Amino acid sequence: MKEAALKSSAMNERQQAHISYFLKRVVYWREQKRDETVARMLAARDADHAHPLRSEEEGSEVFDYLRRLQQQRI
DSSP, X not given: OHHHHHHXXXXXXXXXXXXXXXXXXXXXXXXXXXXXXXXXXXXXXHHHHHSOOSSHHHHHHHHHHHHHHHHHHO
């Protein structure tokens, strides 16, 4: 489901890779028994290191996408 949503978006490959890696790392950090907020912060750090975004605009688009994804889960 998440992968399909990524592929249908208008984001570039770098943004898609960042989001995909972030989602995988959130799962990893949750499995390490991290609090939800801490897991998301660590995953964001990991994604920023592995797949850095090039502009504030790219970052804003990714942040907005992840926020909408989180809201859909609630």
